[in-house]
Amino acid sequence: MGVSAKAFQNWRNRVAPNESTADLCRRTGIKRSTLAQQLVRGNVAVATVVRVARAYGQDPVAVLSEFDGFRGLAEGRRAPSAAELISQVPYQCILEYVLARAGADQEHPAVPKVAGYADSIAVRPWFDAVDPGDLRPKLSAATGIAPQNISAQLTAGRLATRLAVEAARQAGVSLTSGLVVTGVLQPEEGGWPPTGREEALAALTDAELVSLARDRLDALAKVLRKREQDDKYDHALLENLG
Template structure:
């Protein structure tokens, strides 16, 4: 979602009145040519505001909320739902959690004799420290939308934004959403506006106001059945994507072979 260049320059003058463009770019790790091009075009990327905010120790959410197109971010932050938190846990971390729990096969020790199957990890002995990979992960955008979709979400987003459903689906398949669509999706679902920006990688979970360890806490509340089902669904999706890639590669190889 581009920000008007004039609005950006007013904001920048307010936080760094004595800094030159070179100073700002150096502090934010942005190429001067990149910022110059955005200013000439009259549209500054939200990612630029985020980078500059971090350089000057300003919460990016607070900075973005000051611009009209991001005003949805203003006000006290809503907390993410359990499903949203779990959606931002990578497939590898879900599988690792299964191994740490030692989930038994049906009929095994965990299913009988007072075993722990079906009991959240929070109610068991500590299996040891784990470190979850921070979002975004390889399917974070698609998983976030699926976590908040009530079956009609895509239709509501399409109606509200005018984006064709197939174009919206294409972005999800590619695991990306523009900030505009991420905010529209959150609004249509009635969840925290910042959740989609975390899923897309524009801001971090801490910047969004998520409590420390919130994703791990959500993971710990999942039963073995919930965790196994979710991990299985993720693996099936990954398998389909890999098969498509392999099929496309085979077709490409055949084309090159025919071309000699």
């Protein structure tokens, strides 16, 4: 779900009253046919709103807060927790930091190096990091979406925009965090500090860091085992089919 086309047009006319649809599309890089389809359907994608806001120098979070379904978004923007930040660190970076810290000394402590946000943003790890244990049923009750459908989205590595916002609300974290990990907002737009992940990693004790590496490797092993099982099943099925 996006925002009401009528509400979008009203906002757009306030922001750029003298620009045509063609002008807007040229400025934002949005295809005219794409925007036209959204307006005809009466539902404008959140990504479209964000791109227009950026193109006209508006804060995307403040703009989204003007639309139904996103009220209070700007007021709910705050810094992410350490767990959220660490959830967005690839396991390769964690392993490299474990080795770097093991070879460092007190005078020359190891400094964690983390891949750019664009290369490491992931939905499922964030959801698991903020989940106190009952987030799926609470999210389902708040949105009317079945828990299995929520799980299916997470397994596919995605989460619908309003689900992402509501998940953050139910988890008691920054309301913009879900939009950051789903790629709707840039990290800085959502209040995520540029070096936040590195600082969160550096704050871990040796035991916490090793435990984190172990947990990530365990999760990776499960994925790889399932992939191997699926490959074996597919191979056997092909053989039986001749």
